Amino acid sequence: MFEQIIYYIFAGLLIFSASMVITVRNPVMAALFLVLSFFSSAAIWLLLEAEFLAIALVLVYVGAVMVLFLFVVMMLDVNLAPLREGFARYLPVGVTVAVLMMIAMGLVVSSSYFKSDEISAPVTLGPGYSNTTELGQALYTDYLYPFEIAGAILLVAIIAAISLTTRKPRSTKAQQPALQVQVRKEDRIKIIKMEAEKQ
Amino acid sequence: MILQSDIVLLLPEITLLSLACAVLIIDTFSRDPLRNVTYLLGQLSLLITAILVIYLYPDETTYAFGNSFVSDSMSTVLKAVICVITFVVFLYSHDYLKKHEWMKGEYFVLGLFAVLGMMVMVSAYSLLIVYLGLELLSLSLYAMVAMHRESQSASEAAMKYFVLGSMASGMLLYGISILYGVTGSLELDALAIQISEHSEHGILLVFGLVFVIVGIAFKLGAVPFHMWIPDVYQGAPTSVTLFISSAPKIAAFAMAIRLLVNGMHPLLGDWQEILIILSVLSMATGNIIAISQSNIKRMLAYSTIAHIGFLLLGLLSGSQEGFAAAMFYVITYALMSTGAFGIVILLSRRGFESDNLDDIKGLAERNPWFAFIMLILMFSLTGAPPFLGFWAKWFVLKEVVASGYVWLAAVAVLFAIIGAYYYIRIVKLMYFDKPETMTAIKASQQMRFALSINGLALLIIGLMPGLLMSLCITALVQ
Numbered sequence: 046m047f048e049q050i051i052y053y054i055f056a057g058l059l060i061f062s063a064s065m066v067i068t069v070r071n072p073v074m075a076a077l078f079l080v081l082s083f084f085s086s087a088a089i090w091l092l093l094e095a096e097f098l099a100i101a102l103v104l105v106y107v108g109a110v111m112v113l114f115l116f117v118v119m120m121l122d123v124n125l126a127p128l129r130e131g132f133a134r135y136l137p138v139g140v141t142v143a144v145l146m147m148i149a150m151g152l153v154v155s156s157s158y159f160k161s162d163e164i165s166a167p168v169t170l171g172p173g174y175s176n177t178t179e180l181g182q183a184l185y186t187d188y189l190y191p192f193e194i195a196g197a198i199l200l201v202a203i204i205a206a207i208s209l210t211t212r213k214p215r216s217t218k219a220q221q222p223a224l225q226v227q228v229r230k231e232d233r234i235k236i237i238k239m240e241a242e243k244q
Numbered sequence: 245m246i247l248q249s250d251i252v253l254l255l256p257e258i259t260l261l262s263l264a265c266a267v268l269i270i271d272t273f274s275r276d277p278l279r280n281v282t283y284l285l286g287q288l289s290l291l292i293t294a295i296l297v298i299y300l301y302p303d304e305t306t307y308a309f310g311n312s313f314v315s316d317s318m319s320t321v322l323k324a325v326i327c328v329i330t331f332v333v334f335l336y337s338h339d340y341l342k343k344h345e346w347m348k349g350e351y352f353v354l355g356l357f358a359v360l361g362m363m364v365m366v367s368a369y370s371l372l373i374v375y376l377g378l379e380l381l382s383l384s385l386y387a388m389v390a391m392h393r394e395s396q397s398a399s400e401a402a403m404k405y406f407v408l409g410s411m412a413s414g415m416l417l418y419g420i421s422i423l424y425g426v427t428g429s430l431e432l433d434a435l436a437i438q439i440s441e442h443s444e445h446g447i448l449l450v451f452g453l454v455f456v457i458v459g460i461a462f463k464l465g466a467v468p469f470h471m472w473i474p475d476v477y478q479g480a481p482t483s484v485t486l487f488i489s490s491a492p493k494i495a496a497f498a499m500a501i502r503l504l505v506n507g508m509h510p511l512l513g514d515w516q517e518i519l520i521i522l523s524v525l526s527m528a529t530g531n532i533i534a535i536s537q538s539n540i541k542r543m544l545a546y547s548t549i550a551h552i553g554f555l556l557l558g559l560l561s562g563s564q565e566g567f568a569a570a571m572f573y574v575i576t577y578a579l580m581s582t583g584a585f586g587i588v589i590l591l592s593r594r595g596f597e598s599d600n601l602d603d604i605k606g607l608a609e610r611n612p613w614f615a616f617i618m619l620i621l622m623f624s625l626t627g628a629p630p631f632l633g634f635w636a637k638w639f640v641l642k643e644v645v646a647s648g649y650v651w652l653a654a655v656a657v658l659f660a661i662i663g664a665y666y667y668i669r670i671v672k673l674m675y676f677d678k679p680e681t682m683t684a685i686k687a688s689q690q691m692r693f694a695l696s697i698n699g700l701a702l703l704i705i706g707l708m709p710g711l712l713m714s715l716c717i718t719a720l721v722q
Contacts (some may be wrong), residue, residue, distance in 0.1 A: 154422075154453045190254070190309040194364055194376040197261060198383060201357045204268065205387030208350040 052092055059085035072118045080111050094170060097177040250308035253315045256296040256323065257363055263289035264356035279349045282491045283338050286352035287331060290359065290567035294327035311431045314372035318571070318719040319367045322498050326362050329491045329578050330355065332694055336582070337483035339691040340589045346392060346481070354391075355487065358384035362495035368502055371420045371430045372419030376414070378463065380407050381495060385488055389480045396639045397402050401479025408462070408472045416459025422452030432507035440510040450514050456503055457518050462498040466556060467525040470670040482592060482599065485541055488586035489548055497574040500559060501567060501720075512562050519560035524655060526553030530662040540588055541599045543666060544581070547625060550663055557656055558640040566643035568716040569636075575712065576624075576636040576702075583698040590614060590687050590695060604670060606679025614685070614692075615674045617699030622667040624702045627660050632702045635709035 061081040066075050083106045090099040184192050251258070267289060271282040297320055305316040334352060341347045357392030361380030368374040386409065424430060426445050427438035439449055462469040477485045504515050530550025538544035555577070558570025591598040591607075598604075608615035624633035637660060644653045687695075705712055 150451075153447055162321065188311055190312055190371075191372050191376055193379060194373070196379050197357065197360060198376065200265075201354065201380060201383050201387070204350060204353060204357075205383065205390075208348065208354075209387065209390055 048092060052089065055085045055088040055092075058082075061090070073115065076111060076115050076118055078113075080107050083107050083111070093167060095173065095176050097180055247307075247308075250313070253302075253306060253308045254313065255298070255300060256293050257360060257367075259296055260293045260356065260360050260363065263292065264353060264360065265350075267356060268353045271353060274349065277347065278342065279347045281354070282349040282352050283334065284428065286356055286410070287334055289356055289374065290327045290331045290334070290584040293359075293363075294324050294331075297323045297327065307369060311433060312373050313367050314369035315367060316719075318498070318501070321715060321719045322366045322494055322571075323363050325575055325578070326359060326366070326491045326494055329494070329582060330359050330487070332582055332586075333483075333487045333490055335690060335694050336486060336586045336589050339688050340481070340483040342688075343589075343592065343594055343686065344481075349390060351388065351391060351483075354384040357489070357633065359491070359633060362491060362498075365495045365502075367683070369432050371424065371432070371435070371503075371507070374499055374502060375413075375417060375420060377495075378459075378499065379413065379494060382413065382463075385484075385492065388484045388487065389476060391484075392481045395479075395481070397479040398481060401476045404479075405472055405476045412459050412462035414470065415455050415462070419452045419455025419457075419459065422448065422455065424455065426452065432502060435507045436509055439508060441555060443510075449508075449511060451509055452462060453508060453515060454518065456508075457515060457522075460500045460503065461522055463499065464493065464552045464555070465526075465549055465578050466522040466552050467529045468547060470526065470529065470552075473549055474542050474545040477548070478539055478542045478599075481598060482541065482585060482589050486582060486589065489544070489581045489585060493548075493552075493581075494574050494578055497555065497570065501571075504559065511684040516560045516562055519556050520649070520652065523553045523556035523560060524652070526550060526556065527656060527659040528553075531659045534663065534666050537666075538601050539599055540601060540604065540670075541585075543601070544584055545648075547663070547666075548577075548581065550659065551625075553659070554637060554640055554656060557644050561640075561643040561649070563643060563647060563648040564721040565717070566640075566647060568713070568720040569639035569643045571716040571720060572709075572713055573636040573640055575716075576632050579698065579702060580621055580625050580633060583617070583695065584625065584700070586691075586695045586698060587614065587618050587621065590685060590691065593686060594681065601670070601673060602680060605673050605677040607674040609679050610682060611685050614695070617696060618674060619671055620699045620702055622670050624706070626664045626667040628664075630703070630706050632709065632712075635706060635713070639713065 059082050062078045062085060065078040066082065069075050069078065083102055087099040087102045090096075090102065182237075255637065258605050263285075267282060267285045267635050271279065275283050293500050300315070302315045302317070305314060305552050307314055332357060334355060337355075341351060358381050361382075361384060364377030364380060365374060366377075368377050385407045386402055389405055390399060392398040407631065423435065426448050427435055427442065429435050429438055431704065442449075458469060462472075465473040480488065508515065530546045530548070530553060534546035534550065537546060551573075555570050555573050558566050558573055562565075562567070588597075588599055591603060602619075620631060624631035627633045627637040637656075641653045641656060644656070
């Protein structure tokens, strides 16, 4: 009972903060609401006894990603006015399409297939259960192959980010004495034979 | 449990990953501004991987890593073809990057990682692996498009590709999550069994299927998910366009086979109908809009869309022979596209992309041999006998008729005839118009050699298509 109350509190908080992320005008506020939604989902994961994932979510997303994101939002002076210009004009069409999609998808998904009584409640495991161990076991045995591919994807992301942002030292206007010393006469002087012009 | 035999099956991928990392490190320490070492090592890695793939040709279909990896004839053939095509792409790209003084080692490193992603996709036998392989491929491609930072059009193309590509990945993932939610399995075999057992969940399965098809159609570039193709093809540096238009199409084909045939064969009737619409729309849009293009890269982009329509015809015929015909088609298309963009690279020079139709005017006067190669490529893309492109269209049409869609074959032929106009217009420009410039064509010996082989291959394989076809049949018909 107590768990259910906690669940509903955090689930409600999650939905509230997630909808605030996309509706508030201030981008800094939006980023902060995103932090709140990460926190609430971490709490829900804790209820599922997935402590490691919950802590990783807070540490990685809240601690690192979102802080960086906030920096970017604050550093870049994004002018949001032009982005909002067409909002009122496209609103009717957008809302109509969205509502139609919602109804169509709702009709398919919410029918009897995903009823709550068809899905069994998660089993509570005792205090001896370690989520971290289980996760590690699964990652390095059953899911070794996808785990390695994910590692390769992260490596590609690093290579891409570095190659897209580093500037080569060549573009700086530093002098290179070694090359200056090696210069030969032929490189710099062009001797042109021409007729003497009349004075 | 990880068995030793699992590791052996995965050896080509492991080797490629290790070699790509080695190339990355060597490139970091290389001081050569021309990046010759990186380039040669990259080519060597592809060759080693291709040899390993062929050496490990399985006698029977084998699974590894708890049924998430499959090694069968199709995966072997497609992986080898991907390695060979990428080898040719690297060869042309090296020339392009040197010509435009924009040599970057990361180009080849990311190319190798893209090949790894394609190999993962080709051998994927679980929804999770399909998705991860696709992401590995796409992420490398986004970075390659954006790599030319000074070019505004390349940045714009990269941004469009990235945003639309992420949306398509999201769609695919949503479809996968629905399928997983209904059947409770990620492995494709188990998925097929679950689907045939739980026919009462029909609507929900088709709901998931639709999103999966959106993902596949986006990666292939089928209408109406084709918006990115013209912009990315035109905006990206020609060497990257060349890469995107060749090997990844083969991987996308393999993804379609894995998901639709291996995973969702019980839903054949449902995806057949969807693919018919996609196919007809692609052939119509591609062939008709290509007529009005004045940029060769953009024209070839619309031609890609039209060819994807034809490829889908093979898939939707639903028989093993039809899939083999589609495989034949995609390999042929990759060869033709590599050659066509190769010619664009050949004609370009420093600071000048040479991608307008006017730039190809009078090529026969400037260089008769490469005008002839381009002639072969264009006739092959049209589908004129005796070139390889004719057989690709022929086999696909034969299977479509065999599966009872005679009207569809008639529509396909009609659009192919419309398409012939813009291919043959290039031949007309090359042979009957006066050149606008007589600048000599600058290209390395190996580029000239490879491009000649590439063009002549279409003629030679076209004279004896039985060999490639029997390869495709053994790959797909169990």
